[in-house]
Amino acid sequence: MNERSRIVNILREKEYFTLVGHILPDGDSIGSLLALGEALSNLGKQVKIYLPGIVPRKYMFLRGSEKFLTEGMELSPGTVAIAVDCSDLERLGPFSETIKQARCLLNIDHHITNQHYGTENLIDTKAAATGEIIFHLLADLEIPLTDSIAEALYVAVSTDTGSFKYDNTTPETHRIAADLLEYNVHPGVLSQRIFDERPLSYYLLLREALSSLELLCDSRIAVITISKEMLKRSGTTVEEIDGMINYTRDIEGVELGIMFYVESSEEVKIGFRSKTIDVSALAQKMNGGGHPRAAGCRVNAPYLAVKEKVIQEAEILLKKPCVRFSEAAWTGS
Ligand SMILES: [Mn+2]
Structure with a gap:
């Protein structure tokens, strides 16, 4: 049977x-x-x-x-x-x-x-x-x-x-x-x-999330970062931020979209979306999982360290060295 x-x-x-x-x-x-x-x-x-x-x-x-x-x-x-x-x-x-x-x-x-x-x-x-x-x-x-x-x-x-x-x-x-x-x-x-249909709080958060947008690796990777403070300011709950990552992948020419959610100074959740490459492998490298075009993981480390590692792994996946991201782009808020 x-x-x-x-x-x-x-x-x-x-x-x-x-x-x-x-x-x-x-x-x-x-x-x-x-x-x-x-x-x-x-x-x-x-x-x-x-x-x-x-x-x-x-x-x-x-x-x-x-x-x-x-x-x-x-x-x-x-x-x-x-x-x-x-x-x-x-x-x-x-x-x-x-x-x-x-x-x-x-x-x-x-x-x-x-x-x-x-x-x-x-x-x-x-x-x-x-x-x-x-x-x-x-x-x-x-x-x-x-x-x-x-x-x-x-x-x-x-x-x-x-x-x-x-x-x-x-x-x-x-x-x-x-x-x-x-x-x-x-x-x-x-x-x-x-x-x-989405609550207004979603759009207030989206406005802030999009202003964190960074394009890396010849604009083949798009990154947005959301902090817990941003959630509080907009009145959004963590359950509602899920779809926001799609704005990264949907940019013309972008292959890989990444969203960092900075839960605390020691915990970061990461979402991956792609048009063609397998991001479940990327998430699995960091003890996460998911689907080939949509995956995620959670890492217990400070945001900038996590970001550096993730971008390095993404770079390997895209098989092309990326331009370093600017640390100044992240203000911690
Ligand atoms: Mn399912």
């Missing part, structure tokens, strides 16, 4: 399920958790869903998103734990220690960097989103979709494909989206909510 049928059997036969998503929750993780959670509940199962972070405002309309638990996880011996869209246990944040103890841990994910930490691992790196894997699992289980399951899965698939724009979008992605649109799902309303 293959992994998928073993997982389908476990989902069919067991009664208690604890689902968990990853830190900095995104549309795929939230949509996949809600869809799988509702489907299992509709089968009469007992389901708890834990989220190590807050639901970004743009996803709060999703049915069930108000019911995520954020602390106090306990696993009884009979409970099946399911990690959704998590490449490694660290991504489970405060829940990783408890989840590690689970006797039965299903790891359902599509990241190429997945660490296969489950007792059962369903990793499909060809799936554009974990939502696609969940869609197929529900079909295998013969669980009828509801409008809210279809909407959650549509959000999962459309967000991880950047609204069906990224190269991970396959014919299968569109076939799944087509099936989901047979339900009461409104693509125009959803894309306005998820991709277009």
Whole structure:
């Protein structure tokens, strides 16, 4: 029996399920958790869903998103734990220690960097989103979709494909989206909510972020830096800065976009976006992970030291020496 049928059997036969998503929750993780959670509940199962972070405002309309638990996880011996869209246990944040103890841990994910930490691992790196894997699992289980399951899965698939724009979008992605649109799902309303509309605080932060823009390596690398102080000034939360990195990659002629988020004088989060090169390898060199065109990592060191190292590695990746960046460009605020 293959992994998928073993997982389908476990989902069919067991009664208690604890689902968990990853830190900095995104549309795929939230949509996949809600869809799988509702489907299992509709089968009469007992389901708890834990989220190590807050639901970004743009996803709060999703049915069930108000019911995520954020602390106090306990696993009884009979409970099946399911990690959704998590490449490694660290991504489970405060829940990783408890989840590690689970006797039965299903790891359902599509990241190429997945660490296969489950007792059962369903990793499909060809799936554009974990939502696609969940869609197929529900079909295998013969669980009828509801409008809210279809909407959650549509959000999962459309967000991880950047609204069906990224190269991970396959014919299968569109076939799944087509099936989901047979339900009461409104693509125009959803894309306005998820991709277009943003709080004013986002634009106030974007104004500051763009003024930190640096172009390196013959303008093939674009870098923006965001500090915690900038977040405070604009009233933005760290969950909302995710999309800002795309402005770096989208500049004409830029191959690699990098965003530094300076959490403290000892901790920097780094995001990578590329047009063609594999940035997951770059992130992995710094104990991070992700996808070929979108990856990230977190480094415990001061910003300027981290930046120097990252630019060096990026330079190797682009196989061309870069012009040194100017330290004066960073004022520490
Ligand atoms: Mn995903």
